[in-house]
Amino acid sequence: MARTNELRLITRVTQMYYLEGLKQSQISAILNISQATISRLLKRAVTENIVRITINVPRGTFPDLETGLRERYGLKEAIVAECGEDREESILSAIGDAAAHFLSTTLNDREVIGISSWSASLLRMVDSLHPLKRVKAARVVQILGGMGNPSVQVHATHLTTRLAQLTGAQPQLLSAPGVASSIEARRALLDDSFVQATMDEFRDVSLALVGIGAVEPSRMLATSGNVFTPEELRELKDSGAEGDICLRFFAADGTPVRTPLDDRVISISLDELKGADRVVGIAGGARKDRAIKAALLGGYVDILITDKFTAGRLLGEPAGT
Amino acid sequence: MARTNELRLITRVTQMYYLEGLKQSQISAILNISQATISRLLKRAVTENIVRITINVPRGTFPDLETGLRERYGLKEAIVAECGEDREESILSAIGDAAAHFLSTTLNDREVIGISSWSASLLRMVDSLHPLKRVKAARVVQILGGMGNPSVQVHATHLTTRLAQLTGAQPQLLSAPGVASSIEARRALLDDSFVQATMDEFRDVSLALVGIGAVEPSRMLATSGNVFTPEELRELKDSGAEGDICLRFFAADGTPVRTPLDDRVISISLDELKGADRVVGIAGGARKDRAIKAALLGGYVDILITDKFTAGRLLGEPAGT
């Protein structure tokens, strides 16, 4: 049968190419068939299902979860980190490490990095980060003010300057609290030329690194001073706020929630954030499930870095092994 | 762990490349990693065994047997044809067809084809051959004389001219019997200028198509007249001859056997045969096992076309399915 002869030839070519590692031109010479035809035969080997390429997923990597997240939430990329147990500490360590690796492999030259200052995940990331050798980011811009509480103010400053140092960039600090005590206080702070200079940079941010906050205060937020009063928190809840990025709140379906608080917050706006080339959300843990999901639905994040447990829950599945 | 991050990235790149079919440059753009690095990651995916490429052998093809033959006998190529049953007729049909396909796909331009005239396999090949479209062989040279018996003389002539016609080449007939009645008769025949002209072509043959004969006479030989007397046959056997190509005999280990018959045969010599770029042996069937094996051991053949049963026996294995 003619077809069998054909298949035999395709099989032989496939064997030479994939198993014996010969170049198409070598096969061409051995078999007295033109290189163009070899190329075509190899293509047919794929359509005829003679070559089968399978991916052997290494332990600790979760391409299925990642693909699920990308497709379900329209993400540009999703990174799911291996993680020993489904507890905050373990998760922070996993995603911080993954984020550090992500940053070190994908940072390009002259990049303007925006970094949100109130995130434990980002702190971990910076802790795990080795100095970047050959890359030289342009600037690291703090896109959320610090905390009234001086010790956390230091934290925020440290995060920004450390990252700048590791990436060989200029730090651009936002010397203001994340939440001003009043609308007037905020207006006054914005008059400061240093604050203005930094805020002007917001629109130049090419890579934004942000945590995602749950409205239920995170431990860090809780210990950082009384940013919001219990009444304000209740008010937020009542208005449907489910999560925040840089203290800009949104509802469960991702739509922004405007509250009076907005007028006291000093940070990049959600709109400005969307102007960045890449917005990387780094968050995980059961406590944040609803907030993360809301952020994804709102499309605020292009790239999500999370842990396997959270990823599983975001996909409505039991977590993988 | 750093290694896990690395593996995750490799897995992701592998997924994009092999599953999603993206180009390295596209992946490079999406992941903000240089194309050179993508290429390197993909190479690591192979060494790390993350991509696994398997060949799914189509029914009716026998790459394992072919590889076995190539390796065991040092062949340039081996073609093993599917074949319904282990009987002459079935085998002839299978290998004739396979040989026709081989010829039509690997013949190059301006090739000088030498063809042995006493082979049922070659007859079948020519019968299965469709006119070759774009190729134009230069000449088809008959490299073994015809038979005294006029009807087979016609066979031989037909074989050569038909092949020439199908390949768009000039036929170069050898107008002499394959076996002269005596040394003197042979000498006289060689004086003929047409015979000389053809024999001069022997050294220009680039592709030789030959059958392989068993010393036990083939049916065809038997019905072709009394070429050899029973005594001569016994003599051949006694001298250790196991098989022949163009009536040039060799022993079980492949060494040539010189007998008085040599001086009566009009055909290409084994040495001249080795001067061809490609010598294609086309033979199968249990009766010929020993002869084929001897020919392979003698290295007279670069390419063997046979059937799956014979191939199995040549490898000392039971035949495949």
Next chain:
DNA sequence: TGGCGAACTGAATTTTTATTCATTACTGGA
């Protein structure tokens, strides 16, 4: 603390592969 070699990287280049193009033959329908 400094020097040396191994390991990486991106840009540039080379090598390899896929595709375009022009040609030819074959198929099947009128």
Next chain:
DNA sequence: TCCAGTAATGAATAAAAATTCAGTTCGCCA
């Protein structure tokens, strides 16, 4: 039987992938 459309081919070319090269960094040892 003849023709339009399809399929297949090799040469030339475009596109893609691998490698070379030059420059760094890093770890290790003196």
